Amino acid sequence: MKILRHLLFPVVPIYFMVTWLRNKLYDLGIKKAMNYDFPVICVGNLSAGGTGKTPMIEYLVKLLKADYKVATLSRGYKRKTTGFQLANASATVETIGDEPFQFYNKFKDAIEVAVDSDRQNGIAELQALSKKLDVILLDDAFQHRKVQAGFNIMLTTYSNPFFSDIVLPTGDLREPRSGAKRAHCIVVTKCPLDINNSEKEAIIKRINPLKSQSVFFSSIVYSETLFSEAESITFEAIKPFTLVTGIANATPLVQFLKGKQLNFEHLNYKDHHEFSEQDIVELSKKSLIVTTEKDFMRMKDYTVLRDKLYYLPIEVKIDDKPKFEALIKAFTKR
Missing domain, CATH: 3.40.50 (Rossmann fold)
Incomplete structure (x- = not known):
């Protein structure tokens, strides 16, 4: 390349x-x-x-x-829909994209989350909502x-x-x-x-x-705690794991985890990777998976991964x- x-x-x-x-x-x-x-x-x-x-x-x-009253407006990269979409309870990564889906999951009770590749139209649609922003x-x-x-x-x-x-x-x-x-x-x-x-x-x-x-x-x-859908664990309690990343640059995360002297292998996919059925089958064979919050949004609905999938939050x-x-x-x- x-x-x-x-x-x-x-x-x-x-x-x-x-x-x-x-x-x-x-x-x-x-x-x-x-x-x-x-x-x-x-x-x-x-x-x-x-x-x-x-x-x-x-x-x-x-x-x-x-x-x-705040709204986020994104393009919705790699979503399966077109035009303006306002996130609601039925939203998925496929309908609004992984990053907007992350915003919605974290702040759905506080903000509006929308996607539209035409930002002018997206802003007009948001301003037309009954809830003025x-x-x-x-x-x-x-x-x-x-x-x-x-x-x-x-x-x-x-x-x-x-x-x-x-x-x-x-x-x-x-x-x-x-x-x-x-x-x-x-x-x-x-x-x-x-x-x-x-x-x-x-x-x-x-x-x-x-x-x-x-x-x-x-x-x-980076947080000192890892989260799944149902629980949280600390680094002290974590067993050897597989790090799965589909982000542009995983180096800082890898360096952070290595600095913790943790035992892990790294599966590094391209940014915004769409996990195939074969990917999920292979990942289901892993005993424990740690991933980024963005990747977690793309993987969390697979039942075979639910009990072994954790994400590590970050802040700025x-x-x-x-x-x-x-x-x-x-x-x-x-």
């Missing part, structure tokens, strides 16, 4: 020019974007996947749900220029920052680095917990933010939490 991506390097300038021109047409107002008179917050990135959008959306939900959180919509969010949070990872990358197909960027200028704040995600100030300053220098942009650093914090820790949350709350109060 890496060899193929390098062989496709001649395509990079073409991809660069097409995406740059598209953005320029929006910047000049030639292509029209929809503005809104209520708070719309976009969480996105320049890179293709794996920057931590899902935990950031959950962070914002927890921050805002007590004071506002105060804030809409757009999941992975940074390149969806038809919608102009009032506040853009752009994520980039510590291990593969956008300023060291190039556009697809050889690199991972969906658009040129200059797209970062649209962000109101930039969050460097998946940082080591012990990242020091000098390293932060060096990264900020490479980002070269606009005066109006704030830069934050966040880390993944932001280095300057008061400043970050003050920015978000100042925007939502407008």
